[in-house]
Amino acid sequence: MGEQPVPDVGGAAGGAGLSAARWLLQVPHEGPDRLARLAATALGAEGGRVTVVGDREVLLGSHGAGPGSLPCSGGQRSLCALVVARGEPVVVPDARPDRLEAGADGADGADGAVGAYLAVPLEARGEVAGCVWVCSARPRAWSAHDVELLRELSASISAELQAQVLAVELADAGERIRVAFDAAGFGSFEWDLATDEVRSDVQHRLMFGLPPAPAPVRFEHLYERVHPQDRAVVGRAVSSAVRSGLYAVDHRIVRPDGTVRWVAARGRVGGDDPRGRQRLVGAVHDTTDARDVNALVARELQSSMLTELPDLAGLQLAATYLPAARGHQIGGDWYDAFGLPDGSCALVIGDVSGHDTRAAATMGAVRNLLRGLAFDHREPPSVVLRRLDEAVEGLGMDTLVTLLMARLDPVSGTSQGPDGARVLRWSSAGHPPPVLVHPDGRAQVLATAADLLVGVDARSQRTDQQCALAPGATLLLYSDGLVERRGEDIADGTARLLALAQGLAPAPLERLLAGVVEGLVAPGAEDDTALLAVRLS
Known part of the structure; x- marks a missing residue:
C-alpha cells in the first residue's frame, strides 16, 4: 500500500x-x-x-x-x-x-x-x-x-x-475465544455401548447440569438433556459413529434450570476395553459464547448486504431474510428491487454458493454488478444475466450463483390491459421458479426454463419468459431454503408454499410473508432463506 x-x-x-x-x-x-x-x-x-x-x-x-x-x-x-x-x-x-x-x-x-x-x-x-x-x-x-x-x-x-x-x-x-476455552478446559466422557453407562469428568457433568459426584449415568438420561429439536441430529451422529468409528456432532442442551447451551462433542468408537466391549470415548466443550460472537459478526455483515426496498408507484414491496440456525455461518442469499430509468421495476433473488465471509462478499459484488448492468443496459433479463455471467468469468470471481431476475413493465391501459397492469419478464439461472398469486386468490408456479447457474458457462444460451399481471396480483420470489428439506423432494415444499400462499392471499403483504415463513421454515433450518414479494396496487 x-x-x-x-x-x-x-x-x-x-x-x-x-x-x-x-x-x-x-x-x-x-x-x-x-x-x-x-x-x-x-x-x-x-x-x-x-x-x-x-x-x-x-x-x-x-x-x-x-x-x-x-x-x-x-x-x-x-x-x-x-x-x-x-x-x-x-x-x-x-x-x-x-x-x-x-x-x-x-x-x-x-x-x-x-x-x-x-x-x-x-x-x-x-x-x-x-x-x-x-x-x-x-x-x-x-x-x-x-x-x-x-x-x-x-x-x-x-x-x-x-x-x-x-x-x-x-x-x-x-x-x-479459543484461549478462553483452553483456560476453562474440556469435559471428557466414556460411553459403554453394551451397558449404556456413561462415565464422565466434573467439567462434563457440570456442562450438562448433572451432580458433580463421579457416578455413572445411563445415556438415555443425557439424551433427555439434548434439545428436542436436536435429538434426531444426535441420533444420526451416534449411528454414524457405530459404523465409521468417528463421533462428531454440535447440538444444544437444556439444563435443569431451563438454560440452553450449545456444545460440540467429538470422539471415537473402539473395542480396546479389557472386556472386549465397544466404547465411545470423547470430549465435549461449550461453544455458546463462540457462536454468539460469530453470530453477531455474521448478522452485521449480512445486514449490511441487504437492500432497503424502494418506494415505487403502483407497487407494494416486502422482503425478509432468515439466517440458518447455525448462526456463525454467513449465507449467500439475497434479494433486491430497484427502479429503472424507463419506469420499470427490477426484481432479483439469488444465492451465492458457500457459507462464509467470502460468500457474503461475493454476493455483495455480484449484487452490485448486476444492478449496474441492469441500470446501464436496460435489456431483457436474459441478456443482463448473460452479461453478468461474462463479467463473473472475465473478472475471475470463481463462484457459482443461482439467480432469478425479473422486470415489471407498465402496460398500456387502452390496448393491452386494465390500468395498473404490468408485464412480468423474467429469466432464471438455475433458481426456483416464481409463484404468482392471482387477484382471486389462486396460486400457481410460473413455468421457468432451467438455464445454467451463473459461473458455469458464460457462452450458454439464456431465455426469457413473460406473463401479464393484473392489479391485485402478488408475486413471490424466494431462495431454495424456503422449500428444500433434507431427504424430501423439493416438489413437496413447493406444494406447501402454494397452499400457504393461496390461504394467505387476502392478507397484507407483510402478514403474507410472515405466514409463509412460519409455515415453511422449521426451527433449526440448515440453510438461510430470502423471500421477496411484490403486489400490484
Whole structure:
C-alpha cells in the first residue's frame, strides 16, 4: 500500500470518515488490486484506483498504467481528498485544460497521458472513507450512466473490503475465544455401548447440569438433556459413529434450570476395553459464547448486504431474510428491487454458493454488478444475466450463483390491459421458479426454463419468459431454503408454499410473508432463506 500526506483542499479530507478509513486499513494486502481492475474493466477505462483517505492517503489497489502515466502522485492525491471533502463524484471529461478546484494539483501524469477521469466516494459504516476512480488516456465524455455504474461498483468494492476486515476481526475474536476455552478446559466422557453407562469428568457433568459426584449415568438420561429439536441430529451422529468409528456432532442442551447451551462433542468408537466391549470415548466443550460472537459478526455483515426496498408507484414491496440456525455461518442469499430509468421495476433473488465471509462478499459484488448492468443496459433479463455471467468469468470471481431476475413493465391501459397492469419478464439461472398469486386468490408456479447457474458457462444460451399481471396480483420470489428439506423432494415444499400462499392471499403483504415463513421454515433450518414479494396496487 502506498501512503502520502493528505493535501489541504479546503475541507477536512480525513474528518468525518476518519474512523471508517482507519477501520478499512485493516484489509489484507491481497485483493484490492482486483477490485480496481473490476472498476476499470466495467467502465472501459485504462486505469483504476481504490484509495482510502484518513490521517494519510493510502492507495489500497491499482490497475492499469504505472505511476509515470497515471495520476498516482500529486493530482491523484488531491483528487481523492477532494472527493472525500465534497462527498460527491468528481467528473473531468478533459483533464488537459482542467484543474481541480480549491488549489488542488493538476491531474496530468508525468507524460501527459491522462485525458479524463471519474471519481466517486468510497463509503464504509455510513461515512466517506476514500474514493474509487478510473481514468482514460484520452478525453472522454463521462455519461450519467458511467457515474451511476461507478457508484454501484464503489458500493460493491466497499462491501468486499468490509467483509475482509470483518473476517480479520472474526479470526481475532475466534482466537481469543479459543484461549478462553483452553483456560476453562474440556469435559471428557466414556460411553459403554453394551451397558449404556456413561462415565464422565466434573467439567462434563457440570456442562450438562448433572451432580458433580463421579457416578455413572445411563445415556438415555443425557439424551433427555439434548434439545428436542436436536435429538434426531444426535441420533444420526451416534449411528454414524457405530459404523465409521468417528463421533462428531454440535447440538444444544437444556439444563435443569431451563438454560440452553450449545456444545460440540467429538470422539471415537473402539473395542480396546479389557472386556472386549465397544466404547465411545470423547470430549465435549461449550461453544455458546463462540457462536454468539460469530453470530453477531455474521448478522452485521449480512445486514449490511441487504437492500432497503424502494418506494415505487403502483407497487407494494416486502422482503425478509432468515439466517440458518447455525448462526456463525454467513449465507449467500439475497434479494433486491430497484427502479429503472424507463419506469420499470427490477426484481432479483439469488444465492451465492458457500457459507462464509467470502460468500457474503461475493454476493455483495455480484449484487452490485448486476444492478449496474441492469441500470446501464436496460435489456431483457436474459441478456443482463448473460452479461453478468461474462463479467463473473472475465473478472475471475470463481463462484457459482443461482439467480432469478425479473422486470415489471407498465402496460398500456387502452390496448393491452386494465390500468395498473404490468408485464412480468423474467429469466432464471438455475433458481426456483416464481409463484404468482392471482387477484382471486389462486396460486400457481410460473413455468421457468432451467438455464445454467451463473459461473458455469458464460457462452450458454439464456431465455426469457413473460406473463401479464393484473392489479391485485402478488408475486413471490424466494431462495431454495424456503422449500428444500433434507431427504424430501423439493416438489413437496413447493406444494406447501402454494397452499400457504393461496390461504394467505387476502392478507397484507407483510402478514403474507410472515405466514409463509412460519409455515415453511422449521426451527433449526440448515440453510438461510430470502423471500421477496411484490403486489400490484
